[in-house]
Amino acid sequence: xxxxxxxxxxxxxxxxxxxxxxxxxxxxxxxxxxxxxxxxxxxxxxxxxxxxxxxxxxxxxxxxxxxxxxxxxxxxxxxxxxxxxxxxxxxxxxxxxxxxxxxxxxxxxxxxxxxxxxxxxxxxxxxxxxxxxxxxxxxxxxxxxxxxxxxxxxxxxxxxxxxxxxxxxxxxxxxxxxxxxxxxxxxxxxxxxxxxxxxxxxxxxxxxxxxxxxxxxxxxxxxxxxxxxxxxxxxxxxxxxxxxxxxxxxxxxxxxxxxxxxxxxxxxxxxxxxxxxxxxxxxxxxxxxxxxxxxxxxxxxxxxxxxxxxxxxxxxxxxxxxxxxxxxxxxxxxxxxxxxxxxxxxxxxxxxxxxxxxxxxxxxxxxxxxxxxxxxxxxxxxxxxxxxxxxxxxxxxxxxxxxxxxxxxxxxxxxx
Amino acid sequence: xxxxxxxxxxxxxxxxxxxxxxxxxxxxxxxxxxxxxxxxxxxxxxxxxxxxxxxxxxxxxxxxxxxxxxxxxxxxxxxxxxxxxxxxxxxxxxxxxxxxxxxxxxxxxxxxxxxxxxxxxxxxxxxxxxxxxxxxxxxxxxxxxxxxxxxxxxxxxxxxxxxxxxxxxxxxxxxxxxxxxxxxxxxxxxxxxxxxxxxxxxxxxxxxxxxxxxxxxxxxxxxxxxxxxxxxxxxxxxxxxx
Numbered sequence: 001x002x003x004x005x006x007x008x009x010x011x012x013x014x015x016x017x018x019x020x021x022x023x024x025x026x027x028x029x030x031x032x033x034x035x036x037x038x039x040x041x042x043x044x045x046x047x048x049x050x051x052x053x054x055x056x057x058x059x060x061x062x063x064x065x066x067x068x069x070x071x072x073x074x075x076x077x078x079x080x081x082x083x084x085x086x087x088x089x090x091x092x093x094x095x096x097x098x099x100x101x102x103x104x105x106x107x108x109x110x111x112x113x114x115x116x117x118x119x120x121x122x123x124x125x126x127x128x129x130x131x132x133x134x135x136x137x138x139x140x141x142x143x144x145x146x147x148x149x150x151x152x153x154x155x156x157x158x159x160x161x162x163x164x165x166x167x168x169x170x171x172x173x174x175x176x177x178x179x180x181x182x183x184x185x186x187x188x189x190x191x192x193x194x195x196x197x198x199x200x201x202x203x204x205x206x207x208x209x210x211x212x213x214x215x216x217x218x219x220x221x222x223x224x225x226x227x228x229x230x231x232x233x234x235x236x237x238x239x240x241x242x243x244x245x246x247x248x249x250x251x252x253x254x255x256x257x258x259x260x261x262x263x264x265x266x267x268x269x270x271x272x273x274x275x276x277x278x279x280x281x282x283x284x285x286x287x288x289x290x291x292x293x294x295x296x297x298x299x300x301x302x303x304x305x306x307x308x309x310x311x312x313x314x315x316x317x318x319x320x321x322x323x324x325x326x327x328x329x330x331x332x333x334x335x336x337x338x339x340x341x342x343x344x345x346x347x348x349x350x351x352x353x354x355x356x357x358x359x360x361x362x363x364x365x366x367x368x369x370x371x372x373x374x375x376x377x378x379x380x381x382x383x384x385x386x387x388x389x390x391x392x393x394x395x396x397x398x399x400x401x402x403x404x405x406x407x408x409x410x411x412x413x414x415x416x
Numbered sequence: 417x418x419x420x421x422x423x424x425x426x427x428x429x430x431x432x433x434x435x436x437x438x439x440x441x442x443x444x445x446x447x448x449x450x451x452x453x454x455x456x457x458x459x460x461x462x463x464x465x466x467x468x469x470x471x472x473x474x475x476x477x478x479x480x481x482x483x484x485x486x487x488x489x490x491x492x493x494x495x496x497x498x499x500x501x502x503x504x505x506x507x508x509x510x511x512x513x514x515x516x517x518x519x520x521x522x523x524x525x526x527x528x529x530x531x532x533x534x535x536x537x538x539x540x541x542x543x544x545x546x547x548x549x550x551x552x553x554x555x556x557x558x559x560x561x562x563x564x565x566x567x568x569x570x571x572x573x574x575x576x577x578x579x580x581x582x583x584x585x586x587x588x589x590x591x592x593x594x595x596x597x598x599x600x601x602x603x604x605x606x607x608x609x610x611x612x613x614x615x616x617x618x619x620x621x622x623x624x625x626x627x628x629x630x631x632x633x634x635x636x637x638x639x640x641x642x643x644x645x646x647x648x649x650x651x652x653x654x655x656x657x658x
Binding site: 017018019020021022023024025026027028029031033034035037038040041046047049050053054055056 | 458459461462528529530532554555556557558559560561578579580583584585586587588591592595
């Protein structure tokens with residue numbers, strides 16, 4: 001391993017909770033019998049659950065996990081987007097952290113690896129999860145393959161139909177993929193009965209995966225929102241910090257996109273105590289969780305099996321319009337991120353799909369990267385930022401959460 | 417190591433509760449924590465939630481006052497617990513009642529999470545009534561908030577080990593203890609939530625905890641009015657904590 005890589009790859013995960021401005025409201029159980037918090041013991045690996053509720057500022061990353069991080073392409077590059085600066089006529093600097101450089105093509109592998117690793121050390125038959133656009137499912141199936149586990153993925157129907165190649169990749173990694181709502185779970189059947197042509201939602205797919213894990217003695221892999229997941233993702237921000245330090249740069253603005261909030265939280269949280277850095281969360285106008293959502297307790301899944309958490313949410317029964325950015329269709333945002341948005345530490349903005357497409361095109365032509373449409377929101381926000389700061393140039397760091405090589409049909413109507 | 421016993425007032429009924437409280441005192445509990453029943457004890461686990469549901473029907477101010485009179489005659493400190501959400505309509509008269517009943521202090525488990533921006537003012541009001549304010553902190557309380565609460569108050573501090581009472585989740589007692597100690601220095605810390613086994617109590621004692629609070633683990637004995645079971649459970653606790 002190169003000396004540079006070894007220096008950049010973190011040895012610890014960072015948890016933002018001890019550094020929040022206000023206490024993190026605890027999860028609530030709405031279960032009539034027993035506790036949905038205790039239920040987590042059955043579906044979440046023990047060590048993940050310990051991390052979830054320990055809130056230690058740092059947790060050591062096991063060496064086996066660091067080895068797998070190296071295997072999948074970490075650390076990921078930090079690139080100066082100077083052609084984009086030129087194209088925009090921007091006198092500041094734009095850096096991009098490229099999570100699309102991992103072998104699964106997104107940041108999702110950062111938490112899939114530790115979750116599968118800890119699951120594989122318990123006696124389970126496999127792991128189950130949901131996926132929207134497919135990035136999380138891809139990460140899960142690979143992490144399961146690398147740790148010797150079987151994997152089952154419930155893929156939101158609209159993405160299942162839009163992105164057939166994702167299914168092929170997941171199958172190649174040994175995963176079993178079904179469209180959600182499916183007939184394989186009680187909840188899925190109930191949803192299909194209500195609407196046989198349901199396009200599905202992440203909330204429904206999560207409910208199905210949790211039910212399936214409970215019924216099949218599997219562990220459930222959590223793709224976002226939960227505190228432990230955001231901690232695992234902190235390696236993005238920690239690597240960025242080290243890489244900026246090596247290049248002698250001080251970030252002034254950090255921009256990322258928000259679905260559940262894990263790539264964004266992982267990217268900015270390690271910098272949270274630096275009050276000089278502006279942080280901008282970019283969301284989809286079609287899923288306006290911060291501007292139209294309510295900050296209150298809500299369910300993480302549509303069936304309400306998992307504990308309720310306090311977050312910005314559009315309601316767990318929210319069925320989003322079928323925008324292409326499947327990863328941004330989730331109804332809520334991670335509780336820790338929600339607190340920071342509510343307190344004003346992190347600002348949010350919304351971008352429409354049309355502006356995202358234009359930004360992705362500019363980005364492809366100036367960096368060569370075909371970014372994921374989710375990341376396109378962050379890119380569009382960064383372009384807006386550069387335009388707004390034409391006369392006040394800043395050093396902007398942008399997290400590109402994944403590549404869009406499986407999303408090329410989005411450009412279908414635009415090919416010239 | 418101090419022992420605090422938690423009971424919801426009115427559960428399982430006023431007379432039986434008084435019996436259990438007396439027995440707890442006889443068995444050496446240093447503090448009694450008494451919860452005012454409410455309709456949404458949101459941060460409690462299933463066992464204590466049930467006690468609230470049932471106690472809402474049986475609780476009466478007069479029996480509570482009488483029980484408190486007995487306790488203070490014996491010089492035992494009693495602390496009240498109330499969800500701020502249930503008293504926020506008229507906190508003034510609630511605080512006066514808590515003081516008149518003879519409680520030494522008050523704990524508001526939802527205050528800093530649900531009323532964060534009002535917390536300092538409310539703590540001052542509690543202390544203004546001559547009551548100790550017992551801060552409730554947990555692992556989810558940010559360091560700056562723990563420090564602030566510790567600077568605002570002088571009492572002992574209640575530290576919740578888990579996100580909810582009476583549940584069982586994997587924890588590392590040692591790292592929790594060390595973090596609490598680092599933030600709170602020499603302050604008296606009482607650990608609670610999910611404590612029910614001798615090995616947990618032993619571990620906390622060896623680490624250096626000042627006290628433990630037990631609540632959910634008592635609910636079964638209360639429900640079945642099982643004084644002998646309650647006695648032998650507390651004898652077991654005493655054998656490990658002393």
